[in-house]
Amino acid sequence: MESLAQVAIDAAKKAGAAFADVRIENTVTTIIEMSDGVTKRSMASRLKGAGIRAFIDGAWAFGQTADLTPRGVRSTAASVAKMALATHNRIAERFDINGPVFKDEVRMKVKRPFEDVPIDEKIGFVKMIDDQARGFDKRIVNTRTTYGDMWTELYIANSLGTMVYIENSLPRISSTVTAKDGGSRQRAFKSVGVKGGFEEMETKRAQTVGETSSRLAIGLLSSVAAKGAVTDVIMDPVLNGVMVHEAFGHACEADNWPAHSTVLEDKVGKVVGPEHLNLSDDPTLPSLRGSFAYDWEGTKTRKRHLVKKGVLTELLHSLESSSRLSMEPNGAARAQSFMHEPIPRMSNTFMEPGDWGVDELISDTHEGVLLCEFNYGYTEPAKGQFMFQASYGYLIKNGETGQMVRDVSIAGQILEVLAKIDAVAKDFQMDAGTCGKGAQMVPDMSGGPHARIRAVPVGGM
């Protein structure tokens, strides 16, 4: 693969590229989905090919090929370089691509590689979770259990001399259930996603995900739709992570700076929140779904302190953004697969713990709502607006939690929300997610401690 990568880079350079890089990938996946005890989907796939980029003067071109012969790769690289040459007459801003050179091989050590686990064992695991969810309560009327595993081998090389080989191994189990009682129909979703081999599916958390999901769905049967109001909100660790991700993380992706598409453009080095607030993105945490040693451009990663003591201190960089902004590269470029171009992305994103006790935080809240876990969220960094939706929550009255509510949305402004966070607890938890940007999905994690936001619009019926 190394020699094939070199063929691509040489061909792109020869055709006139100032910078070129290539990702050669071999990914094997299995997905097993079961509903009501019956297999709905058993799927195996192999994703194999090379993605090649060429750059000259500020113009990029990208192409891909599944033909992994020297001839196939050479011709794709040459045509990509020609495309960059054709585009470079139209660019407005010239710049170069610089960055440190890395040569490394990072192999993943797993106890049980996916390919060594018989398909019957994987199906048996899914069946066990599906049965567990359905057997939890008579009111569970539908179960859907999905297992997925993905093994990736990836070579990344560029014309600066970087040549990195990385491996990744991601298993995930999820349980979606529907509960029905009279006229009330509710759904719940729980998942466990980690970085590691099949042994990671043998933990207690993974082995009980069906039961956890059903317990939530049964609980939701007695929930009510929230009433819309402007109120104080305590976010649980998972929802807090989603807030950090949507309300701030995306706006810190450095490709927004040359594009002038973030409300944080003039805020680097400035106060964006209270002094007790620290937001980080850290791909070096062990065994997490959003962790990686080198990014998809072959740059070594490290922890990023996005907000330190309330000040915006660091952005998420690709080689292009660090080169154009003359900032330190920090290995945040990610691509869904070889079919996509790497762009600045988050990894494991979280709020650092503070000093409040969780009970203390709740009892200090006169009226509001404790919101837990999440359904989804999205943001527009250029407009400075975001929203995210909690799966469920509990109304708080006089410092005590009461009635369960569901599907509660919060809308807010990126530049205003951090200032409203007045208390951060000392607990900490992360949860697995998948993040979409520019039609590319990547696995990630988000989390933090419990934290309180004052006076935000909470949507409801």
Place this chain on the structure above:
Amino acid sequence: MAQRFVELAEKAVKAAERLGANQAEAYIGTSRSFGIDVENGSIKSASERRDAGCGVRCVVGKSIGFAYVTTLNDDDIDEAVRKSIALAKASIQDPDFVSLPSPEASYPIVRGLFDKAVEGLSPDDAAEMIVRCVDAAKEPITKRRNSIQAELSVSSGTKAIVNSLGVSQSAKTTSALIDSYITIKENGDQTSSSEYQVSRELKGIDPEWVGRTASENALRNLGSKTIEGGEMPVVMTPLAVATVIGSGFAGAINAEEVQYGRSYISDAIGSQIASERLHIVDDGLLKGGVGSRVFDAEGARSQRTEVLKEGVLRSLLHSSYTANKDKVSNTGNAYRPSYAGTPMIATSNFMIMPDRGTLDNLVSEVKKGVLCMNTGDRPNMTTGDLSAMLMEGFYIENGELRHGLKSTLIGINMRDLLKRVSRVGADTRATASMVTPSIVIESAKITSG
């Protein structure tokens, strides 16, 4: 080319049968797409993607397996066949599975799905089109600090589907997409807006309109404020309707979701579930429709299905599996985005039938309410609860737009929303697989702050 893909697919089906499949299906998809991107008002990158792969579905007894590969090499397709069979053999039987679809006596003719001008668009012509979009976008906003992003992409592709019951079909299609995203700043205020068009034909996209409209919308968003909330009417543009009713209702009448009891719609065929002003048709045969096709993702013939007539539910959207399970006829709504997945159920062209009036007319009839230009939110498909942010919205007073809105949410259950449709406009617009007009929801809970 198409004939070669049919032959490859036939070979895969035969191989699967030899290895013990009772039924097998091979789906081959190939595409070539070209894209060009604008950053901050200037072209910055171009890309070319060539994708070809094969998905193989095997049935052993009543168990099903599926595998795909991202090449069309013989060895790789063989690997997909072997893995698909092995998965089918290991899977748990589905007692409701009856059969893959049989070939149809005849297939409809659907016009306007392929455009030579899209397939043959040169990089220079593509660049010229995107520059026209950017120039049109610049004009309304030259006096303000601004940033223009834009993107044009064209793609052409061939799909072939063969199964062991005799289905053997292929089709060539094209599509073109242009979008523009505008950011403007003024006196410490920063806002944005976007616009896009998608079409099977090159002449179906208008770069100047996309650029200019995005900029004009962004300008109107300057000075957005919050309002006092409460129950009030909501006017929705065709884009917002496509998200909220299009996806939010289309997903609820997906027969698989209904059969499993996961949808907020259940046992409702023949019942009045919506305002009598709502007529909805799913039309796979619409000339030039982005969602149109001759056959669905399993090779069943496409059709026009009446979904909602005067608010009464007439039909769900079915694939062969759900139709067999309910013992009704298949509506041909099996869908897969590419060879890389098993068929699911989705709309073809989900069309809300127009009534009368423009968006301006609808707004002028509202005394106090909000206009939802766009939202990214969909309802909880099980409870029907919708809590949606106005990604872009306006406050309406005495029939006129007063100012843009920020941090504002709409809350309503979909079952109420469907019944509270009090006006349907005539201004239908096609967006991907939806064709929708503006509508008015009599009242919903607005929260803002």
